[in-house]
Amino acid sequence: MITGKNFIGNSRSGKGDKTYKTFNPQLNTENTFSFVEATEDEIDQAVRLATAASIEFGTLSGIKKAGFLNAIADEILALDELLIKTYCSETGLPEGRAMGERGRTIGQLRAFAALVEEGSWVEASIDTAIPDRTPIPKSDLRKMLIPLGPVVVFGASNFPLAYSTAGGDTAAAFAAGCPVIVKSHPMHAGTGELVASAIVKAIQKTNMPNGVFSNLNSSGIEVGSALVKHPGVKAVGFTxxxxxxxxxxxxxxxREEPIPVFAEMGSINPVVILPDAIHKRGADLAKTYAGSITLGTGQFCTNPGLLLGIKSEALTDFINKLSEEIIKIEPTCMLHPNIIGAYEHKKDKALSQKGLQVMADKAPSVQANYARQTVTTVEGKTFLQNTTLHQEVFGPYSIVVQCEDVDQLEKIIRNLEGQLTGTIIAEESELAGHxxxxxALQNRVGRLxxxxxxxxxxxxxxxxxGGPYPASTDSRFTAVGIHSIKRWxxxxxxxxxxxxxxxxxxxNSNPLGISRLVNNEQTKNNV
Amino acid sequence: MITGKNFIGNSRSGKGDKTYKTFNPQLNTENTFSFVEATEDEIDQAVRLATAASIEFGTLSGIKKAGFLNAIADEILALDELLIKTYCSETGLPEGRAMGERGRTIGQLRAFAALVEEGSWVEASIDTAIPDRTPIPKSDLRKMLIPLGPVVVFGASNFPLAYSTAGGDTAAAFAAGCPVIVKSHPMHAGTGELVASAIVKAIQKTNMPNGVFSNLNSSGIEVGSALVKHPGVKAVGFTxxxxxxxxxxxxxxxREEPIPVFAEMGSINPVVILPDAIHKRGADLAKTYAGSITLGTGQFCTNPGLLLGIKSEALTDFINKLSEEIIKIEPTCMLHPNIIGAYEHKKDKALSQKGLQVMADKAPSVQANYARQTVTTVEGKTFLQNTTLHQEVFGPYSIVVQCEDVDQLEKIIRNLEGQLTGTIIAEESELAGHxxxxxALQNRVGRLxxxxxxxxxxxxxxxxxGGPYPASTDSRFTAVGIHSIKRWxxxxxxxxxxxxxxxxxxxNSNPLGISRLVNNEQTKNNV
Structure with a gap:
């Protein structure tokens, strides 16, 4: 079922001469299939088909779009074992994770199906006319949300299902009524092709116009750049x-016509541990955080890469305990040699900074492509001055900053870049006093x-x-949950x-029975 | 009461040595006051004050923000005659327009006051915890909208009150909880200073933190550029x-940290006249459109600069009648010599294009700064090929395109740039058939x-x-109405x-009594 070709609309196409393979990091060897990079012609054809499909698709009823989204979910489930095995062979992730992520993907598709089937998401607003208003009559005005047009979605390396081919961005764009062109992630091109084939089956079964979806292979930056520059593309989603x-x-x-890009990018997800909490629960916290830092080999965008505390004996004990606990954890595999290469490189850069103390560093005798978890610590003053230490090290790495006092802690938080999340570990009695x-933390994050x-x-x-830059390129939108439809x-x-x-x-008759703002009152009544 | 100085927070400041004056286009002479351009130091100070004020201001209750917005409205009204006279002397617009625009400005401020006093606009959403969910417990999650931080607002030349100092952008930003720094429009700096003084009075009367507002004078592009580049600024509004x-x-x-810019820009606002309508109502339409094209000397962003019809005797009659009617209208004054200079220049450029036929051009013997209204016509094919003819000529100018047939009409619409509005003039019986x-028109506009x-x-x-680019830089937002708060x-x-x-x-107790999405149901109930 894996051919290595692109989907240009519903047709498989592989006109290019550049090919690449995916890699099994557990076996430390290439997988067998060859994927054909999309050509300029294929890119253009995909965008033209999407543009042609966009008017019909953009005006479909919510019920029809829901049928399509649910059919995609069904067809993904029908891929069964083959999908799970391909996923594992292209990521090194365990079967349980593959199945969990498939469940999340299905759940997202069905949640968007329910959203558009119900229909109120279009934010319908009606202001009726006042013909006898003076000095001038008031017109009848009615407003609702409509799709932007073709959306390009870039698959994410760390979520081959939930944030790739039929992941959150795609599901949200389809729900909005936007055709989608996926730039498949080269590390899991086989998984991508399988999911793409499920989408194409769903298109055919539910009679969606050809061009509503294309899947383009690419191992470099050219295909993605060409897509973003194409005048027919109206928005971009990236993780x-x-x-x-x-x-x-x-x-x-x-671009001559600039278009919105929603990119969910890096984050070090600061965790602030207040004094009473570390005093009372330091040992338990150390265990919990050793687990969180190494979860999924640290390959989550919400991985806690920065722990902030105030210098004390309790903090020292916490750092020692965290280091002890994290070393106990068996190293796990990263997604790809390139990912582990980047991890080692960024970690080395961090470790070479002056004033940084390595507290835990798993012995180097690990299996190929397995990541050595690492914990470091540094003085607050050093961290404030050296922004290299603020950079994300994607993997099981975290730095504990020992601040002089609350003022320095606040200053460090205020000087952080934008983050997806910020965590406060505290006793409830001390939180109000801080x-x-x-x-300061709320000002820097999307989720507290x-x-x-x-x-x-x-x-x-x-x-x-999503959160202030560089957590995302536009903090006014979310990449997760039903409200992510508003991007498109x-x-x-x-x-x-x-x-x-x-x-x-x-x-007037409100045939959809949706909730609407009618003359400034939210109601399901007729006009 | 006009000093020519900037407001840096609540203090008047004029440290610069560069000054400029406003101009009375009716009298064709400079006004008396000198305005002092803001210096780099003053710009930086304004942004620092805004940043410092933003946490306190951003967490104020809706009732307090409503009090502030209503106080601004009251203080603007208290400026009375002085404001109206200054407005007229700096714009050449008649007193009736000044009073109408003041009414609109007051109305906007009070509408945002009502919005934030009611409070549901924050889109509160609550998903309660499910501690016994398997395989993992569900956390309690709650979401709401919070302000972005300091916003820079650029005053508009054509709306000295409603889209300038205390206009729509400023009112929406204050309502959101964002401090505002206004880059005053140089053509009506006196009007701007008066309104700024009203805002500062309102700040003092309602105890808002100093720095919530600054007003910076500038006749060039430097002050605006410095503001947009300042790291403390988090969003920009422009008309x-x-x-x-x-x-x-x-x-x-x-910028290192890119920020959102909502710019409401040019538009030629296409008007499509279908055959039955032009046949039945051509003469009336000509009269109506002669009025709309010349309204406010054509200085509205929704001015109809492009009329599209299908070649017929009725269309010829319409063009002749439109030309006859528009010539009858007495020319009126434009806002500033620079505006009329640009009008003449852009019109000359249009008139010099091959294939363009001038149907009406008011005789050149008009008063200084008064605009000569002009109507031209062109074949559909010529218009399609020459995009210079698609450019906005800001003023009382319109072009009538005579299309070969419906297909050419559709093609022309599809090839237009994004527009604020699109109008269809039709008999109801013919609309469904088109x-x-x-x-095609819906795809190109923000309002039909x-x-x-x-x-x-x-x-x-x-x-x-707002609409697809270049009508605005982000079609996902509006510049008018309460939902414009979502930009900030x-x-x-x-x-x-x-x-x-x-x-x-x-x-949990919903002390504000607002409507919230609780576990996927919209309700005002407690949790």
């Missing part, structure tokens, strides 16, 4: 490194966590996944439009 | 030309109008003012946060 996301953002901003710390770990991103309406839509107003020609969401 | 808006967008995108025209004129932008929740806010999630330390909007 990955700051360098990659910023490059796409720059390309999109420099409002300045909370305020109390007495927990940042790893684990719940998919629910109240989840904000824009409002349109209809003025004095004949009722029978209005979209159903705006008709 | 004006494509060149100006794009330059600011580029600066903001190239779905492709409607679809049926049988009306695009001039006149109602301030109400269902108004979308971002969501934040609180995970497992203690109830008593949550913002009121997210507390």
């Amino acid at each position: 990955g490194s700051i360098g990659g996301g910023r490059a796409l953002f720059n390309l999109a901003s420099q 409002q300045k710390i909370v305020d 966590i109390y007495n927990g770990v940042p790893t684990g991103v719940e998919v629910c309406p109240s989840m904000q996944h 839509v824009r409002p349109i107003s209809y003025q004095d439009w004949p009722d029978k020609l209005l979209p159903d969401a705006l008709k | 004006g030309s494509i060149g100006g808006g794009r330059a600011l967008f580029n600066l903001a995108s190239q 779905q492709k025209i409607v679809d 109008i049926y049988n009306g004129v695009p001039t006149g932008v109602e301030v109400c929740p269902s108004m979308q003012h 806010v971002r969501p934040i999630s609180y995970q497992d946060w203690p109830d008593k330390l949550l913002p009121d909007a997210l507390k």
Whole structure:
């Protein structure tokens, strides 16, 4: 079932002469299939098909879009064993993780199906006319959200299912009514092709227009750049490194018609441990955080890469205990030799900084592609001065900063770059007395966590996944949860439009039975 | 009361040595006051004060922010005659327009006051914990909108009150909880200073933190550029030309931390007249459109600069009648010699294009700074090929395109740049038969109008003012109406946060009594 070809609309196509293979990091060997890089012609054809499909797809009823999204979920489940095995062979991740991530992917698709089937998400708003208003009559105005047009989605290395081919960005864009062109992640191109084939089956079974979806292979940056620069593309979704996301953002901003890029990028997810908490629960916290830092070999965007405390005996004990606990954990495999190469490189750079003390560093005798977990510590003053230490080291690495006092702690937080999350570990009695710390942290993050770990991103309406730059390129949107649909839509107003020609969401009789803002009151009533 | 100085926070300051004056276009002479350009130091001080004020201001209750917004409205009204006279002397606009625009400004401030006093606008969302969920417990998650931080607002030349100092952008930013730094428009710096003094009075009367507002004078591009590049600035609002808006967008995108720019820019607001309508109502339409094209000397962003019809005797009659009617209208004054200079220059450029036929051009013997209204016509094929004819001529100018057939009409619409509005003039019986025209137009605009004129932008929740680029830099937001607040806010999630330390909007007891999404159901109930 894996052919190595692209999907240009519903057709498999492999016109290029550049090929590449995926890699099994557990076996430390290449996988068998060859993937054909998309050509300029294929890229252009995919965008043209998407553009042609966008008007029909963009005006489909919520029920039809829900049918499509649910069919994708069904077809992914039907791939069964083959998908799980391919996933594991291309990532080195265990079967349990593959199945969990598949469940998350299915759950996201079905959540967006439910959202569009219900229909109120279009934020319908109606202001009826006042013909006898003086000095001038008031027109009838009605507003709702409509799709932006073709969206390019970049697959993420660390979520081959939930944030790749049929992941959160794609599900949200389909729900919005936008055709999607996926730039498949080269590290899991086989998994990507299988999921793409499930989407194409769902398109055919539910009679979606050809061009609603394409899947393009690429091992370099050319295909992605060409897609972002193509005038037919209207928005971009990306999950990955700051360098990659910023490059796409720059390309999109420099277009004749700039387009929105939502890039979810790096984060070191600061964890602030207040004095009473570390005094009372230091040992337990050390154990919990040893687990959180090494979870999924540290390959989560919410990995806690920075722990902040105030110098004390209790903090010293915590650092020792954390180091002791983390060394006990058996090393695990990273996704790809390139990922472990980057981990080692960035870690070496951090370790070479003056004033940094290595507290734990797993012995180098680990299996190929397995990551050695590491804990370091540094004085607050040194951390403040050296922003190299603020950079993400993607993997099972964390630095504990020992601040002089609360003022220095606050100053460090204020000087951090934007983050996906910020955690405060505290006794409830001490939290209220540290409002300045909370305020400073809130200013830097998209999600504030109390007495927990940042790893684990719940998919629910109240989840904000995104934050001030460089956590994401636009903190006003989320990449996770149903509200992520807002990235791909824009409002349109209809003025004095004949009722029978209005979209159903705006008709007087409210045939969809949705909640609407009618003359400033939220209601499901007719007009 | 006009000193020519800047407001840096609540203090008047004029440290610079560069000064300029405003101009009375009716009298064709400079006004008396000298305005002192803001210095680099003053710019930096304004941003620092705004940053320092932003945490306190950003967490104020809706009731307190409403009090502030209403106090601004009161203080603007208290400026009375002086404001109206200064406005007229700096714009050449008549007193009636000044009073109308003041009413609109007051209305906007009070609408945002009502919005934040009610409080549901923060889109509070609550998902309660499920501690016994398997395989892992579900945390409690709560989300709401919080302000981005200091916002820079650029005053608009054509709306000295409603889209300048205390205009829509400023009112929305204050409502969101963002401090505002206004880059005053040099053509109406006196009007700007008066309104700024009203804001400062309101700050003092309602005890807002110093730094919530600054007003900076500038006649060139330096002050604006320095503001957009300042790391303390978190978002930008602009109304004006494509060149100006794009330059600011580029600066903001190239920052180390890119920030959102909402620029509402140029538009030619296409009007499509279908055959039956022009046949039945051509003469009336000509009269209506002669009025709309010349309204406010054509200085509205929704001015109809492009009329599209299908070649017929009725269209010829319409063009002749439109030309006859528009010549009858007495010319009026433009805002400034620079504005009329640009009008003449852009019109000359259009008139010099091959294939363009001038149908009406008011005789050149008009008063200084008064604009000569002009109507031209061109074949559909010529218009398609020559995109110079698609450019906005800001002033009382419009071009009528005579298309060969419906297909050419559709093609022309599909090839237009993004627009604020698109109008369809049709008999209801023919509209349904032209779905492709409607679809193509919808794809290019932010607001669709049926049988009306695009001039006149109602301030109400269902108004979308913004559209695909270059109508605005981000079609996902509006510049008019209460939803324009969304430009200046971002969501934040609180995970497992203690109830008593949550913002009121997210507390279990719902002390604000607002509508919230609780476990996927919209309700005002307690949790």
